[in-house]
Amino acid sequence: MKTLARVILLGIVGKDPELKVTKSGMQIATFPVATMVKKKDPNGAYFESTLWHNLVSFGKLAENIEKTVKKGSKIYVDGTIDYQEYVDSAGSQKLSTKIIINDFSVISKSEYQQLRDSLESVGNKKKADFDKPLFETDDGIPF
Secondary structure: OOOOOEEEEEEEEOOOOEEEEOOOOOEEEEEEEEEEEEEEOOOOOEEEEEEEEEEEEEHHHHHHHHHHOOOOOEEEEEEEEEEEEEEOOOOOEEEEEEEEEEEEEEEOHHHHHHHHHHHHHHHHHOHHHHOOOOOOOOOOOOO
């Protein structure tokens, strides 16, 4: 069975990319991107919430990102989600989530707004579907 861990983000860059070079010469660029999602409060009112994503790229793509992406840039990202477990300095088990960039485009403010509006209109058409749990269980847990 094939599976897929593809991620598409439309967001705003939170800080300039940081470019590092490994001992072997591999370039790595990292930076955060903010996206907005609509959530529902306990009274049923919708509000926007910011989600932060840690992005990473390698090689020539990292070099291109470092040259073209800046804090505040509107960006479209096609990537893969990656999870890594590690032990912190206090000995606690932690989980890190990163988006590995496969492709990206820096977009204009008007393109960003146009894409966001079109995605929002798609979401509004099916808003009632998002209020329903994916699975119902006998114990009341909605998954």
